[in-house]
Every structure is written in structure tokens, then in C-alpha cells.
Amino acid sequence: MKKAFLASMLAAACVSATYAVAQTPVNTNNGAAAQGPQLSADEYTAYQAVITATDPAAKATAAEAFLTKFPQSSVKSTVLEQLVAGYAGSNNVPKTLESADKLLQVDPNNIRALALETSLLKAQGDSATDPAAKQSAYDKAADAASRGLKATKPAAVADADWAAIQKQVTPYFYSAIGIDALTKKDSAGAIAAYTSELKAVDVAATTQPGPVLQDTYFLGQAYYTSTPPDYLNCTYFATRTAIYAPEQFKSTFQPLATYCYKKFHGAEDGYDAVKAVAKDNLFPPADFATSVKPAPTPADQATTVFEADKKEDPTLTKTNIADREFVITNGTTEQAEAEFAPIKDKEVKLTGKVVSIADTTLTLAVSDDAKQANPLVADVSVTLTEAPKVAPVVGADVTVVGSMASYTQKPMMFTMTGGTIEGKAAAKAPAKAAPARRAPARKR
CATH class of the missing domain: 1.25.40.10 (Tetratricopeptide repeat domain)
Known part of the structure; x- marks a missing residue:
């Protein structure tokens, strides 16, 4: 310098x-x-x-x-x-x-x-x-x-x-x-x-x-x-x-x-x-630390998102996948279970970027955070019913349909079974879904 x-x-x-x-x-x-x-x-x-x-x-x-x-x-x-x-x-x-x-x-x-x-x-x-x-x-x-x-x-x-x-x-x-x-x-x-x-x-x-x-x-x-x-x-x-x-x-x-x-x-x-x-002041005054409000923690934000989702739909069946994943990742065990229950063993359609594919195992980056990470971070694992004849390349946008079988909180991973890839791998990024409720800035 x-x-x-x-x-x-x-x-x-x-x-x-x-x-x-x-x-x-x-x-x-x-x-x-x-x-x-x-x-x-x-x-x-x-x-x-x-x-x-x-x-x-x-x-x-x-x-x-x-x-x-x-x-x-x-x-x-x-x-x-x-x-x-x-x-x-x-x-x-x-x-x-x-x-x-x-x-x-x-x-x-x-x-x-x-x-x-x-x-x-x-x-x-x-x-x-x-x-x-x-x-x-x-x-x-x-x-x-x-x-x-x-x-x-x-x-x-x-x-x-x-x-x-x-x-x-x-x-x-x-x-x-x-x-x-x-x-x-x-x-x-x-x-x-x-x-x-x-x-x-x-x-x-x-x-x-x-x-x-x-x-x-x-x-x-x-x-x-x-x-x-x-x-x-x-x-x-x-x-x-x-x-x-x-x-x-x-x-x-x-x-x-x-x-x-x-x-x-x-x-x-x-x-x-x-x-x-x-x-x-050369050094922070004694009351400085209490004068600046810290940002909500991810756990605080998860509670806010969870409560807003429940207020809109007590059954949580309409919650978008971004909110659902955010609460499962950062919320309590009870909140995570409540968010996952409405989609457990249900057919779900998801769009994400290919992280890896080997035979019938496909991993995707679906949430915004997962897609923006460099390199991509997988947050959905799909077991396909059959291996695709032409495998999509890493980074390609694909839409899959399958049954939501389980999840892990840390690291966050949805597991789907009976999956199929719809159409061909998209050449361009899909249209953005409805915005999530989570705060735009949070600590990771």
C-alpha cells in the first residue's frame, strides 16, 4: 500500500x-x-x-x-x-x-x-x-x-x-x-x-x-x-x-x-x-454498543417468516419453497417440522441449477443463496426414475417433478424420489418466482 x-x-x-x-x-x-x-x-x-x-x-x-x-x-x-x-x-x-x-x-x-x-x-x-x-x-x-x-x-x-x-x-x-x-x-x-x-x-x-x-x-x-x-x-x-x-x-x-x-x-x-x-470520541463511549441495534439473527428472521406464513395460511400448504427452506435451515426443530409436513410425500415441482448428476442421482441448487454461491451449493437431491439419455450440464437450469421424501437441517438438503426431468434443460434461467418473505440482508 x-x-x-x-x-x-x-x-x-x-x-x-x-x-x-x-x-x-x-x-x-x-x-x-x-x-x-x-x-x-x-x-x-x-x-x-x-x-x-x-x-x-x-x-x-x-x-x-x-x-x-x-x-x-x-x-x-x-x-x-x-x-x-x-x-x-x-x-x-x-x-x-x-x-x-x-x-x-x-x-x-x-x-x-x-x-x-x-x-x-x-x-x-x-x-x-x-x-x-x-x-x-x-x-x-x-x-x-x-x-x-x-x-x-x-x-x-x-x-x-x-x-x-x-x-x-x-x-x-x-x-x-x-x-x-x-x-x-x-x-x-x-x-x-x-x-x-x-x-x-x-x-x-x-x-x-x-x-x-x-x-x-x-x-x-x-x-x-x-x-x-x-x-x-x-x-x-x-x-x-x-x-x-x-x-x-x-x-x-x-x-x-x-x-x-x-x-x-x-x-x-x-x-x-x-x-x-x-x-x-477516539474510543467508543461506554453506551455505544447499546446505541446501535444489531440486525436480526437468522433464527429471528426464521421466526418472523414462519409466523407470517402461518398467518396467511395456517396449513402452510401455500408457502413458497424459498421461505420453507429458509425456516427449515434457520428455525427451530418444531418450525422445520411444521414447514415440511405439508409437502412430505407430496408431488412437488422445483426448478434449479444442476450441481451434479450421476446415473439417476441429480443434485440441484434451488434457493437463491444456493444458486448465487460460487461454486453452486446443492440443497435438493433427486433420485430419478431413470437416467436421462442426455444428461444436463452442470449449471444448466432444469425443472424436476418428484415426491418430497425427507430433509436435513444442517446442511440443508431436501431429498426427492421418483423424480423426472421436465422437457429439456433450460437454456436460460427460469422466470423468478414470487418473492420470499425473508429479510434481504441477514448474517449467514
């Missing part, structure tokens, strides 16, 4: 630009009272060349020369920080990562180096086209991020300074952990990471284009890919993203928000109220 890569590179640039390193006070070996590490005159001169260099490339060159000449120096860690800063300032990503690795070997809890590695590795994952390379980069970024979250304050760093740098880098850590989990289909891990990220930033940052707003969308995706899907929270965070996204990107984020809302609620009515709440 192009915008994901750009957002991640902006994040990497932000961390690189603010990679301020502490300068360790040092003394030359001149007998003065020690205020820091004691360096020889040559070492001190080389050290000064590193820390006073203003050009990033020159700083990196000076740091490399120092580390080559004084590999065991008491200020090695400080010089390595300067080396990282030099390469980061030069936008040399490979050398930045290489020098950050060297720094972490001598200072494993260096939070600035961990933040920089996290951001740069995540950016590499965002831009990678090979799935294995992408996951490898995300894994490394998440590992660095996890270490960064556990890093402890060095004794020489003031509490206020430590709090400031934690506030800056913590969102990057959680973002990297989140995308790593999401890519691995670890929805729970992604939800936890992205939620922590949003809690770690100022609310204003969640309303502006950038990595945090994009991660708000990823949080919605994580809820959508949960098992089972959490359509309501998916709706909330995808909607908030679409609200604050630049106009040209709204069409990218809105479809998931609309889809999840319709899956949860069953229709689009009431969505404006959801948008108003999502616009004003």
Missing part, C-alpha cells in the same frame, strides 16, 4: 531527525580531577572531531575512524551513538541499521537506537513486495519495538528527559508490533498493540493525516478479521479514519466502515449517528 510506505517513511524521518545523542563529558589525561572518562590527547582530539562535526557524513566518517583506532575506548558507546546519528542524518539506511546494531551490542537498552531500528525496519516491510521479505522486516521491527518498550531509564538521564523520549517513541513501537501481528493474522495481538498506540498519543494526532490515523484504520481491520468478526468496533474505527482522512483517501477507508456497519446492523439507517460519535 503506497500510502502505508509513505507514512512509515515519514515516521522514520521523524525519529532520525530527532536522534539527539548525549555527549559524555571527558577529560584528557592531564592530572586534573576526573569529571568523566579519562582520554589520551590523541583520543580526546579524535573524540572532539566526532562530536563537533556538523555535517552528518563527516560525523559518520570521524566516528568510524575513531572506532577503528580506539576500539576499546571508554566512550565507545557515545561515539557509536554519534555514528548512528551521522548515518541517519545522511539518509544511509543500511549503514544506519548496521551502526545501530553495533550500538545495541554494547548498550542493549539504548531506546533511541531501538526506536530508529523499529521505524526503519517497519518502513522496509511496508515497501517490500515479497511476502517473506515483508514479514521478515516486520518481525525484526516488532522485536526491536518489544525491546524498546522494556528499556529502562539510564541513571544519567533525568526523569523528565526520559518521559519525553518515551512519549515520542512509544507510538512507533506499538505501531510496529501491530502491523507485525496483523500481517500474521494475529487479530488479538494487533488490537492490543494498536489500542495501546492510540492511548499513547495526543488525541490531535489521531485526527490528522499520518501513521496514527492509518493505524486507526488497521485497528478497524483487526476487529474485522477477528474470530468471530467484531463488526461494531470495525465500524467505529474505520468510520473515524474515513472522517479524518484527506478527501482523496476517504473512498479507500469508507467501504470497510459501511460494510461492517451493515453486517452488524443489517441496513444503513442510523449510520449518521455513528459517524457523529466516532468523530468526537
